[in-house]
Amino acid sequence: MSTALLTDHYELTMLAAALRDGTADRPCVFEVFARRLPEGRRYGVVAGTGRLLDAIRDFRFGEAELDVLERTGVVDDRTLAWLADYEFTGEVDGYPEGELYFPGSPVLSVRASFGVGVVLETLALSILNHDSAIASAAARMVGAANGRRMIEMGSRRTHEEAAVAAARAAYLAGFTATSNLEAGRRHGIPTAGTCAHAFTLLHDSEEEAFRSQVEALGADTTLLVDTYDITNGIELAVRAAGPGLGAVRIDSGDLGVLARQAREQLDSLGAKNTRIVVSGDLDEYSIAALRAEPVDSYGVGTSLVTGSGAPTAGMVYKLVEVDGRPVAKRSSHKESRGGRKGALRKHKDTGTSLEEVVFPFDHQPDLDEHDRLLQVPLLRGGQPAGEVATLAQSRERLRAALVSVPWEGLKLSRGEPAIPTTFL
């Protein structure tokens, strides 16, 4: 499917004017960056790069796209003809998916003629802003869960396609599985599920519901025990599945107290290996608050898919260089730094990160052994510049990057970015 119309009207009218006056061919550099992190956040996680590369490949104007542009008169015939031949032919460098970013980090650099580059603005930002917002929130939750299993189950709380991307971003950030079947199909993410209250209510008794589920799915299934009375539910659950019951889920109430009671009861019933899954409006703070409780898995929905208070990453796509000279908006607000940039991260001997250094691309500082350049080539002549990172590789990259964050930066409390950004 073409992604070409997932674009703002003004990209194409700017293109039309630039084609007419000859500036559309000027070599340009566009840069994606966030002026700041969401309030109080210590780091951001770059996500969506893999999806963006696919979307750029599919950014082609076929008959259906051209017809509507012609019929609605958005652009003139010259522009229609140009778009009919469109194919991204430029160079893209960027922070790889799973890398951390900070205010001003040049997470993506697009080098192309103005016409070729300007039309990607909306699409690039849609993907990076959404996916990075979700991954950034998810990473905090994974940290709060401290190694326990995390199941993403927020599809019902966000747009049906955003749900698939959110599941992908959550997995990138370390979630164990998703409830979303399309995310399983499209991105190879493990899917998982428990059971809804509807299934218990459908049956003549809770016991019948449990027996049916165990017969269909095996004793290793997860039984939802809070439809009527949790204590009774747990007793019936172990009776139905035996002490080999996989897990019980508790979806409401004081989850800490209930988890403790459930653990004691399960142990007393001999179901010592039965796991406890909790869910119900969890976010990074409530997950952290449950750290001392006997919880084995968290099911997280709403707060994950809405970025836990920061549903968009606020990245912008700015023209920073034309014909080799830096350009920047100069009025009093929202100033930008002109010129193509590179970035490196400095580290202590211990590997702890110290500082994000953003430099003019042509003036790269000498690197010491603990400095790491952050941009990698993504597209060359419009084609993938080598192997595209798999989701598993990006997941591992983030895991490693988070290890390098100073401990203050991993705190959930609001504060400054974990490391400062220095602009050379």
Add this chain to the structure above:
Amino acid sequence: MSTALLTDHYELTMLAAALRDGTADRPCVFEVFARRLPEGRRYGVVAGTGRLLDAIRDFRFGEAELDVLERTGVVDDRTLAWLADYEFTGEVDGYPEGELYFPGSPVLSVRASFGVGVVLETLALSILNHDSAIASAAARMVGAANGRRMIEMGSRRTHEEAAVAAARAAYLAGFTATSNLEAGRRHGIPTAGTCAHAFTLLHDSEEEAFRSQVEALGADTTLLVDTYDITNGIELAVRAAGPGLGAVRIDSGDLGVLARQAREQLDSLGAKNTRIVVSGDLDEYSIAALRAEPVDSYGVGTSLVTGSGAPTAGMVYKLVEVDGRPVAKRSSHKESRGGRKGALRKHKDTGTSLEEVVFPFDHQPDLDEHDRLLQVPLLRGGQPAGEVATLAQSRERLRAALVSVPWEGLKLSRGEPAIPTTFL
């Protein structure tokens, strides 16, 4: 394209167990409602119904969907065979798109066998929760704008497909146009655009950029005047386009002060009909704060597509009736009311709404002349129950519904729902 996998894993495993034990055929009623409105909100706007009806039609398991379910072992062969024949054959009633809703309003009732109805949970909620959240925020912005033009331009701040749905929801709520070209194509919404700073920066001077834009798009275009210096920018803009210049856009700074200065300057240059468009992190509060200023149009992005603090409507899809008897979760938290329900809205003689009354479907109260039943038939035997409302009709419905809201309910300040909900 099939929507069948935009579904949670557990819907299908519940189905598998219910097919095995024979309960999958039990006649059921599922209800969609919101337990509460987002904090401080006075009303909600139902949106997404039209998209949902299309998505239900496309909820079919083809070879691609069945293959992945078989390969990953999500369900057994019996269930695969059942899904291969799946087609929604039930009855759906609901609040029409553009209707207001309040806590507990039964915005959708799905009547079908358990198996046929349960699998739609995730898809129905994804669409209604997203679109209703956006439309609810958008309606407040449109109210704050008090009749001035509103352009939706938030695509870059949300998932690329959510952007298309957000544009639709904003238009439903009274926005004038969207920047999103795909929303124009798919939903027939007028598209509009101005110009980005990149276009000015691309050129050797602001004046050249303005002249180019006017030559390509005509004097009626909108020139972005805040790249360097607004006063100088306006002077150059009128010089380039003449006093017939369509509009200027200001995207940063103290928009109220700048709009006043711009109006004076435009008038002094003879451009008395040149409109002023403002943009830049606007939400309903900043739009309202500009009410006394000479602003002609607002461009709204981030706050619109993120629901202005409430990115999801929090609706749930609950099984309320099995085999004609009411069912409900009974543990201490998140209680639900069992049984199929209807709803009516009571009004004063003046037409002002007074109360939302939710009643057991079989005990509909006598209606007086100012009572209005809220649910309408949407699907019968899986097929549209008459003409599906057009987006224009839903837009008009909302406009009329908002006229009936008590004036306190239209205030932007946080407070209780505009009318109480009474459960009979």
